[in-house]
Structures are given as structure tokens and as C-alpha cells.
Amino acid sequence: MAEKPTIAVSHLGCEKNRIDSEHMLGLLAEAGYRVDSSEELADYVVVNTCSFIQAAREESVKTLVELAEADKKIVITGCMAQHFQEELLEEIPEAVAVVGSADYHKIVDVIQRVEKGDRVSEVSSQPEYIADETVPRYRTTTEGVAYVRVAEGCDYRCAFCIIPHLRGNQRSRSIESIVTEVQQLAQQGVQEIILISQITTNYGVDLYGKPKLAELLIALGQVDIPWIRIHYAYPTGLTSEVIAAIRDTPNVIPYLDLPLQHSHPEILKAMNRPWQGRVNDAIMERIKQELPTAVFRTTFIVGFPGETESHFQHLTEFVKRHQFDHVGVFTFSAEEGTAAYDMGDRIEPEVMDYRRNILMEIQQPIAAAKNQACIGKTVDVLIEQENPRTGEFIGRSARFAPEVDGMIYVRGNNASLGSIVPVKITGADIYDLYGEVAPIAAYSTV
Template sequence: MAEKASAREKVAIVTLGCEKNLVDSDMMAHLIDEKGYELVDDPQQATVVIVNTCGFIDAAKEESVNKILDMADLKESGKVKSLVVAGCLTQRYKEDILQEIPEVDGIVGTGDFMSITDIIEESLVGKRPVRIGNPVFSYEEVVKRKVKTGTYSAYIKIAEGCDNACTFCSIPMMRGAFRSRSMESIIEEARHLASQGVVEISLIAQDSTNYGTDLYDGKHMLAELLNRLSEVEGIEWIRLHYAYPGFFTDELIEVFASNPKVCKYIDMPLQHSEDTILKRMRRPGRQRDIRELVAKIRAAVPDVAVRTSLIVGFPGETEQDFQNLCEFVKEIKFDRLGVFTYSSEDDTPAVRLPDHVDEETKERRANQIMEIQREISREQNDRFVGKELDVLIERYEGKSDVFVGRSGFDAPEIDGEVFVSGYKGELGKIVKVRITHSYEYDLAGEVL
């Protein structure tokens, strides 16, 4: 039966939004592969296309809708017989999708994607299946994922959902309350990924530093999880994302300082510097707490790279608030930084706040922050010239005859890369590179 199914249908998964969606797509890919369908990368070669959507902010929702419409066109011009929409957008806007995009043949929400093969089968026989239930999915149920050949770095969800109730965020509506996975299931998934050639895992959650408090008698267990994951054979780098500052313990700092497999890289979304804005955002802690924590981390781990993300144009942000934020960025000198303009999200408390900022002002502020960060990044990168860094080699650029990788100080897709000359080995290896040149965000060097 599997051979017949494979011969009949070719399935492409198009993933949008954050890396959490990528994890869900990998799980769907495993189920689809087990069923006997053939997975293909190019939607134009597929008979079934799944669009795993994002519904977090306006720009992401627009991108998701446009991609659905693009894939719908393939039902006219290509081989596509079934178009299935999954993910956060379906969880929030089921009726809109069904009514406004008739080309969609089936939809599945964030808590029901394990039924993806049933959705495909029903859609192919003329039904229009809808599986939108409770957004809560238990990641204890499955750890198997199918990653694409040549994947050396993968994300692992250590928890899902969120309890922090930030006024700007719609995540709890799409993903439910905070719930940690057991250490055993996470470790099993890491082993499964290592068996497929993955050497770097990046731990993700809406609130990663709160890991374990709901499962282990209120204890923060992230430090222990990092140490146990470092024992998994084949995993060489472990990277941490979305570290909520309020739960960053001394024990966790010690793991970063002492465990060689834990990358000296901390992604800590702070959102803003000003106490009045943080209070409106309903973020715990204040600027003084943030300054003290970053100083403590850098004192214990001198070579650490600290990444943050900020929101500009939040309701009530004055020009003085913004200038104070600029000064904060200049003083702290984050190694990596991303900035977002505030997006009004349906049914979130921030929508009802007074003094909304106009779009032109938001864009100006975002650009100004990134100009500041550009100079800081160049200055921070200069310090690597002449030093040796471990670099994970990920691809080969034939036109320039160089290999491209990342150091432990750079996360995939969002941070800089290292251009490596003189390398003759395989992809997926971590090698020593002497840095010879630095740029605003990237580095270049020679393999040793």
C-alpha cells in the first residue's frame, strides 16, 4: 500500500513564521513519509501542498495569506490537486479562510496536526476536512521528525504555550497555556535528530527559562536539561533561545560558563528598556533588573554573545522613551539585536491602550535602532580578527569557491555567517577557523 501511495501523491510542505512551525512541519513530514507519500521540496512538483502558516503579527498574516493564494494558483497551472492550510492562522481565522479562499481543500489547527494524513486523504476524495480543536498539543506523544537531507542544525521545542500574558501577544490564543515537555522526551528527540546527521540543536519555547516548573514541583530545570542533552552522542552544540530574563538563575549561568557543548550564546528578548513601557507591556522586571542580569552573565561568561529583540512604537511610547531606548542599546552593546514595530493584534489588551503610534514613526524608530546596532555589530565583530573560532560548515558557494558556516556565537538564519577558505572536507563538520576579516554582521577566515 505504501508503494502505491508514494506513486500516487507527492507532498510539499511550505513553512512560514517562526522555527516552532518548522518543528511541527518536520513532525508532519515524518507522518506523511510513514504513510508512503513522497515528500518533495518544490510545490510545483507536488500534487498536495501544505502551507504551515503564521498568525502572530499583521506582516506574518499577510505573508501567509499571499502564500496560500500563490499555492492556490498551482491548482490551475500546476499538478496540485489538494491545498491544505495548517498552523496558527487557521487556529485564529478558520471561518475567514474557509469563506474567502475556496481553493483551500482542508485546514488543521495547532493542536491537531497529527491528523495530517487523514486530512490529505479526505481532501483528495472531495471532502473539505476541518480539524480545529483545542490549540494544546502534547509533544510527549511523538518525538520523531523527518528533517531534510543535509540538515546539520535543528530546533527542539522544550515547552509550548505561554502564561506570561504580555499585552501585545496573541500566542496563548494560538498555542495555549505554558506546558513543559519531559526531559526524557526531549532527550529522545535529540537522539533521533543526531541519528539523521544533526550536530547542533537549538532549544526553543515561548519562555524557555521557565522550563520544568509545571512538571517538577515548581523547580526551574533548564540547567539540568542542558547538561543532560550535552551527553547525547553526536550533538556537539546546544543553543538557547527565548530566555525570559525573570527566570535566569545562577545555576543556569554556571552551565553556560562551564559546559563546553552549550554555546556561549543567549537569546533574551527584552522588548524595551523603559519601565513605563515594560509595565504597559505587562513584562515582569524593570530596566535595573535587566542591566544587573546582563552584567552578571557577562562577568561569569566573558565571551558570551547576548542577543535581544525589541519592540518600538508600542502604545504610549514617547519620543523621549524612544531616545532612552537608543541610549540603552548604545550602553549595553548587545552582540546581536532584532527590532520589530508594534503590531495591533485582535483581542489583545494592547489594542485598547491609548496613544497609539503612527506607522511612519514606528518605521523611523526601527530603522534608527538598526543603524545604531549596525555600528555596534561591526565593532563587536572586529574583536574576532586574528582569533580562532569553531565554525560549523553548512554549505559550499561554488561561484566564490568558499565554504560558509557559523560560529557558536551565531544562530542559524537570524545572525551572521563565516566565509571559510581553504576547507576541503565535508559539510556538517565543526572546524577551527582563523578569522582574517570582519564585516558588519559576517566574518571571513581560513581553516586551520
Template structure:
């Protein structure tokens, strides 16, 4: 069999890191990587299984890739959270799938493929589950193959989660919170810098808890300072910071460290004390408002993003009004809203009363309409201001460059479209003046041609 592999990576940035680890492992073993699944002999679908919509997307992608089994593809492998969560169902209902690899198997992907390639009898006997690998962080030591040249790279600092929110399946899929050794993380950051990465994005289910399991104390600030010493790294971004663990030390580090972008993604989820308690969250509305006031007072130009869940079991009109008024008062720079997804295996699955789909969607639309008005006002306030922008590429029209300032995180936030009289290098920085607003995106022009 030819060693030509294509990987479809779905879900969050943490999943993307896992996909890039697999690409690095396979490249080291002389597998050829292709972005064209129709030309691949082996296809890996790295799935997400967090909520219903993610499950649906993952299943559709597997079915789409299964069609290639009629052509060149000899092996179709499913990895990731969906594989861990619905292993038996995948093999039973999608016979084209040759193997299901659990979330602990990323670092073993080459030996798994080798076994599948040689042992056709094992495949025919339905010995296609590879779930005996423990969830740990050792696989992250492997050399990654960065899948883009846009100047940024995600850096996973921990695996798993201990928060145990009542709506979430992540702890059951990924295991308990496990921090990586600081020296391993800084070593990987150095490697990313050598590959041209200018913006390092620290990710975990909750970055604020980093070090509490391994070092018995919070070590995120120490980690940030170590990464800041790496000359090639210009920006450090934090995803995701649970509000209960954001303390004075972290706030001060963000405020004074020039390499840490003044941007926080804080998954708040709700503002009603009743719903927060039902969700298993440790904070209250009073705590949240105090934290947001503290952040904005200490870091006036900070951009705050959050995510919310509407329609959680037991959410009545009073709870929703509290949430709506909270969003109106706080004027978040970035905000995402999800309708509650009832997931098997979570405590919230059995909670009553469950909210009707139509009610959940109506509440989502109300929040999103409010946020749209807030976003327009926020964007208009940025007109004629100059921002340092990381150049990521060229728009489809071939006229505009596209990039991001500190105020936009990749893959989830809007973009800045801008023109330049001189050619620009992808992954470099340039100064852009904002001239117009197009829906959520900004439009501008380069005012200083010298890239940083």
C-alpha cells in the same frame, strides 16, 4: 490520487519543528515528499500569524500555492497559527483552500488528508475545518524528518505560553505553557544525534520556564545536563530565555558546561519601566541591567542577542530615549527591532495613544543605525581570531564554505564565509581564522583541516 506532498514552512523555528513532524508522519504513511510544489498533488502551507507582516507573508504564500490548483495540486491545506487565528476568513476569501487545520492537528495530518481524499462530498459541503484537536505536546513524540543536512536541529521542549504580554496573540493560539517530559526530549535528542545533528537548539516560547508546570520547579538545567550526556551532540543552544527567569543555576550551567554555547537570546522588548509595565513584562530597567552585568561578569565571552519593539502605545520621546541610551550602553552583539504591530484580540490593541506609523519607522531606523555601528565595531574586534565553526554548506559562488561559530544562531544571525584547501564535510567542525568583515558577515580561512 498520488501521494506526493510539498510543505511550505513559514515563521519561527518552532513552526519548522511542526512542519518536520508532519513530514515524518506523512513519510511513515508512505507519502512521497517533494521540494518542488509544482510537482506536488498535495500542498501544505504551515503558516505564522504572530504579527501583521507574518500574516501578510502567510497569505501571499497561500495565494502563490493556490495557483498550483490549476495544475497537479488536488489538495491545498493551511495549517499553523494563521489557520488557528483566521480560519473562517481563509476558507471564505481563498476558495482554493481545501482544509484549515488548527495548531493541535499536526499529528493528525495523515488522517486528515485521507479523509479529504476520500470524502469529496464533505469538501463540497464546506466541512473543511479541522480544529477539534487539543493543543498538547504528544504530537512531538512523532518521528521527525529533518529538512536540512547542515548539522543542526531544533528541539521543541514546550508548547504554548503563560507570559501573556499585552501585545502577543500566542497564548490564545497555542494555549498555556506545556512542558514535554524530559525523557521524551532526551529521546528525541538522541534520534537527532543519530541523524547527524551536532548542534541541538532548545526552543520554546520561553525555555527558562521549562518544567514549572509539569514538575513544579524549573528543570532546564537538569534537561541540559541530560542532553549533554549524548555523545554525538557537541553544541547546545538556548532560544529563547525571558530575562525574569534567568537565575543563578542557569547562569552557572552555561558558564561551566562545555557543550552549552555561550550565547543567549533574551527578548527584552523595551527598557522604559513605563512601557515594560504596559507590555505586561515583569522586569524593570534596573533588573535588566543587573542581569546583563551578571551574565557578562560570569561568562566574559558570552554573546547576547535581543529583540525590541518600538512604537508601543504610549511610547513618548522620553521612553524612546531611555531605550536608545540603553542599547548604546549595553552594546548588544545581536539585536532585532520591530515596530509595534496592533493585533486584534490583544489588550494592547485598545491602548491609547497609538503611535503614528512614520514615528514608529523613524524610531526603528534610529535604533538600527546605532546597532549597525555597534555590530561593525564588534566584528572588527573578531579579526585574526580563530573560531570553531560548524560547516553548513557552500556559498553560491562555489568558492567559499559557509558556517557558524558559537556566536551565530542559524536563520537569524550572520554567517562566516571561509576557504579551505581540503574538502570539508557538511555538519562537521573546523577551525577558522577571521580575516575580513563584509557588512555583517565575516570572511576567513581554515587553519586546522582536521574536523571534529
């Protein structure tokens, strides 16, 4: 019997995409394929692409071109395959298959067909699939962390966003399915679960007829997992029931990633945001009062068509007023297929860059002050990396989410990868903290 080919997966894009990559790896390994982390040694390279904005597409294309020049057999999967399947097959002769954003579960069949000499296009016109806890998965994140998708797709039609076109409408998994998967991950030693979907506060609407995030969090409170984090929380979906579930469920971290995008009602309305400009100070103050220990992260888009200097000043004052722990700022990217693509009143790129820089300059001293306030406290830290040369560990407290927030650099011997240890914070800069392993005693979480 001929030996099965070796396959490597090149992952690009968001953590939702990462879950798809991990399921493909799991399915391939279960089917007996050799999975290798080296693209150079692999017979096939599966490139799981991103097509969210132009910069992401450019990164995907660069990866594809480099692999093609190395004469690799390429299987293109993910959002870019969903977006440009015909063009990809035409432009990249080395591509032996394209697989859509909701067709990744067919990867074994695709490889088998390719092995028989077929050139495969497996792209559903309307994405509908979502994997559950029964689908094999090979995790690629650090051993202490796992992302769990609670829903796929999006029912909203924000003017700048192409996700519904690439991922379809929202489809939620059942509470039972999610709890079962989290229990499985707990048995594997996972310390932190990050619940993700496009609109996590809308979880369950399509399945149960109303949002069920509060019920899901309460159910997950029964699982032996130290940290459960939510990405992403739309402010208007933070009902009193959801806030109570966050507050009263001990392993749910009061960390709120609020994808606000802007503060001015006119821009929010032009963006066709779900709340049509109703994100105001009253909503923010209510959340702060009901969750006084919450950590707040948000993202903003500057340079949306029609954004005046007055609109931008409104945003800068909003950032100063609310003192977010973490802020990300993006410049507007016009995406074909979205409502904003044909809008007039475009902002010049240099103006967008200037506004982005101004907003980050406002945020930096705020972030630095938040970090300085941690000095002297002892906090739980999830250890994720070790520097074998210095013996220093690197991890995060509950205040930092992976990839997007800061890190904590830890000195001391009583720590191991994937464990949570108490660390006394001794130093801080704008984004990161520094500390040493502390004796196990009473400590606070930051």
C-alpha cells in the same frame, strides 16, 4: 491499489512552526505518501502558516492566493488556521482542509478524509498537543543543525502578543523525552541542537512544579553533541543555577537570546512583560559578571502605544550602554485579540520607522566593532553551505545563530558540509566574517 497522492509542504513562520512542518512530512512519508519539494508537481500543498503579526499574515495570504490561482488543492495548517479557520474555508474554495496549530499530528487522517471527498476542519479550540521523540520527523534544516522543542505554548499574557491564543498555555516535555530525541539526532550526525520554546527559562514549571532548565542542560551535557544553544532566555529566569549549568556544561554555548522588548519600566509595565519593568542594568550586569564570555542577542519593539520620545531615548542609551552582539528591532504591530489592540496613544508609522532606523544605526557600529575584534582569532565553524562555482564554504561560529545573525565565508579545501572545522578569521564587516580553514590546533571560540 491506487497510488497515493504527492504532497508538498510550504513552510512559513518561525522555527517552532518548522518543527511542526517536519513532523507532518515525517508522518506523511511514514504513511506511504510521496513527499515532493516541488509545489508545482504535488497533488496537495500543505501550507503551514504564521499569524504572529500582520506582515506574517500577509505573507501567508499571498502564498495561499498564488497556490489557489495555480488551481492547487490546499491544506492550510498552523497559526493562521487556528486564528481564522472559518474565514479561510469561506474565502479560499481551493482549501480542502484547515488544521489547527496543535492538530498537525492528524495530517494523515486529514488527507485520507479529503481523498474521500470531505472538506475538513480539524482545529482544537484549546491547543494541547505537543510532539515527542516518538513522532516521525523529516528535517528540512541544513544537515548539521536541528531544532528541538522543549515546551509549547505560553502562560504569560504580554499585551502585544497573540501566541497564547494561537498556541495555548505552556506544556513541557519531560527531560527524558528531550534527551532521547537529542541522542537520536546525534546518531544522525547533527552538530548543533537549538532548544526552543516560547519561554525556555520557564521550561518544566508546568510539568515539575518549578523551572528545570538547569537540570535539562546538565543532562544534555552527557550527549555527544558539540553545540547546544538556547532560544529564548528571559533575564529573570537566568537564575544562578541556570547560569552555572551554562557555564559548567562544555557543550552548552554561552549564547543568550534575551527577548527584552524595551528598557523603560513604564513601557515594560504597559506591555505586561513578566517582570513588570524590572529589567534593569543590575540584572544585565549580574549576567555579564557570571558569564563573562557570553554572546548577547536581543530584540526590541519601538512604537508601542504611549512610547514617548523620553522612553525611546532611554532605550537608545540602554543599547549604547550594554553593547549587545546582535540586536533585532521591530515596529509595534496592533494585533486583534491582544490587550494592546485597543490601547490609545498610538504612534504614527513614520515615527515608528524613524525610531527603528535610529536604533539600528546605533547598533551597527557596535556590531562592526565586535566583528573586527574577531580578526586574527581561530574559531570553530560549522560548515552549512558550499558554493560549487568558487569552492567557498559558508558557515557559522558559535557566536552566530542560524537565520538571525551573521555568516562566516570560508576559503580552503579541508571542510565538508555538516562538519565543524577551525577557521582563522581574516576579515569582517558589520554582520559577517571572512576566513580560511586553519590547521587543527589550539583555537578560541567566538
